[in-house]
Amino acid sequence: MRKVIYNRFGDESVLEVTEQAVPPIQNDQLLIRVKAVSINPLDWKVYGGDMKLMSGSTFPKSVGIDFSGMVEQTGSAVARFTAGDAVIGVLDVFKGGALADYVVVKEADIALKPANISFEQAAALPLTGLSALQIMDQLAAVSANQDVLINGATGGIGLFAVQLAKKRGAKITAVVSTKGVTQATQWGADSVVDYTKQPIKLLNKRFDAVIDLTTKLSFREAKNLMKPNAVFVSTLPSPLAIIASFINNIFSGQKHKILIVKPTADGLTTLTKLAEADLQIVLAKTYFFANVRQAYREARQGKLIGKSVIILD
Ligand SMILES: NC(=O)c1ccc[n+]([C@@H]2O[C@H](COP(=O)([O-])OP(=O)(O)OC[C@H]3O[C@@H](n4cnc5c(N)ncnc54)[C@H](OP(=O)(O)O)[C@@H]3O)[C@@H](O)[C@H]2O)c1
Incomplete structure (x- = not known):
């Protein structure tokens, strides 16, 4: 073979x-x-x-x-x-x-x-679907009417994250490059920011969850986009970030969570059911x-x- x-x-x-x-x-x-x-x-x-x-x-x-x-x-x-x-x-x-x-x-x-x-x-x-599920349900615990920012919303995880956040009733702001604007809207984003035209650091809005799928947004930068008890989810599990997030999360209301994807049979089955329903x-x-x-x-x-x-x- x-x-x-x-x-x-x-x-x-x-x-x-x-x-x-x-x-x-x-x-x-x-x-x-x-x-x-x-x-x-x-x-x-x-x-x-x-x-x-x-x-x-x-x-x-x-x-x-x-x-x-x-x-x-x-x-x-x-x-x-x-x-x-x-x-x-x-x-x-x-x-x-x-x-x-x-x-x-x-x-x-x-x-x-x-x-x-x-x-x-x-x-x-499987992999990006499981990552999106873990982010939505365990790390950010996204629920109805929350303001959720998804940075990098048209990539492998973003594609599922936008749709899952929509299913949970969140109000989604998707950050994409120009060609992704229509697609992110079609998946369920309520508003779309084209990062090539508007830097997200200058967004005049605060979110319950800031989900960074680009690995380009630091927790320090994300804080300016977060409500007092909001969650920042990053996808880069560097040892330094894990230690810093652990210390931060003891003292601050603004939490820093890091994705370390854990594939499970239950997660795979959940994804297959979503795909059988309407997951694009x-x-x-x-x-x-x-x-x-x-x-x-x-x-x-x-x-x-x-x-x-x-x-x-
Ligand atoms: N820790 C874990 O367990 C775990 C598990 C799975 C994945 N990951 C990591 O998670 C990250 C996302 O995975 P993925 O599969 O979704 O990757 P991907 O398909 O490459 O998506 C990344 C997205 O980020 C966008 N992007 C790039 N620069 C940007 C910027 N400055 N502002 C806004 N958006 C920007 C890209 O869009 P454009 O190309 O249009 O700019 C792309 O859609 C990767 O780094 C991956 O390695 C981690």
């Missing part, structure tokens, strides 16, 4: 397509024939070596965190899935390995794919496996709306 690996940290040029044996499974594991894999900023942060503390520095390493596919084989202790099931799944974010013809998982890593969405859309759902999953671009390096390079350059996906043809 084909599998993308790398043997040193660097840019997309370190990614190599290799030929490997199909891995065997244990009793409690399943073999999945991968159909599509989504692209996440975490991919290039890990293969770029920015997350060595978490990923370690031993090689070879693998790429690809979330995927869709078909169950090919099940271990004898697997109860909830059978061969032929279409599934979505998420792997350890620092180990990856989904960018391969086959991947080995446990039952808790997957959920049945909603029948009403394509394999490409299904691959785009917007694809920015799809690529074939042969164009893996180009796919990551273009995604890293940004300026796309929604999620990019690699198809295992």
Whole structure:
């Protein structure tokens, strides 16, 4: 089978397509024939070596965190899935390995794919969908009539965060670049700020939750946009920020929460139900496996709306 690996940290040029044996499974594991894999900023942060503390520095390493596919084989202790099931799944974010013809998982890593969405859309759902759910329900605890600012609202997490905040009845201000204005409004934003024309630091409004999906807004800057007991959610779990937020949260009414996404089977099931209802999953671009390096390079350059996906043809 084909599998993308790398043997040193660097840019997309370190990614190599290799030929490997199909891995065997244990009793409690399943073999999945991968159909599509989504692209996440975490991919290039890990293969770029920015997350060595978490990923370690031993090689070879693998790429690809979330995927869709078909169950090919099940271990004898697997109860909830059978061969032929279409599934979505998420792997350890620092180990990856989904960018391969086959991947080995446990039952808790997957959920049945909603029948009403394509394999490409299904691959785009798990990691950023779980991140958006965790931000809405656990970190920011967004509820009806709250004023919520979502900075970076047309990216992979933003796409779901806007829709989930809308479902919770929040009043959403979405911050996007010019091409994202129409899209953010269509997903449910009540007002949209084009950051290329209006710096958000100058916004004359205070929010109950400020959600930064760009990693460019510091807590210090966000404070000027927050009501006295508001929450700031950032997506950059640097050790320094974690310590600073811990100390801040003891003394200040304005809380600083940091996303460290925790994939769960329940979370995946919640996402599949939302997708079966009306959750929009917007694809920015799809690529074939042969164009893996180009796919990551273009995604890293940004300026796309929604999620990019690699198809295992
Ligand atoms: N800590 C965790 O557990 C965890 C889990 C998942 C993801 N993450 C991180 O969360 C972040 C967001 O993930 P994602 O998948 O949503 O990334 P993404 O798809 O790259 O989205 C980021 C968005 O930010 C926008 N943006 C860039 N500069 C901006 C600015 N100055 N002002 C406003 N918006 C700006 C981009 O829009 P334009 O291109 O149009 O400017 C883009 O839509 C990433 O850094 C990712 O690594 C962390």
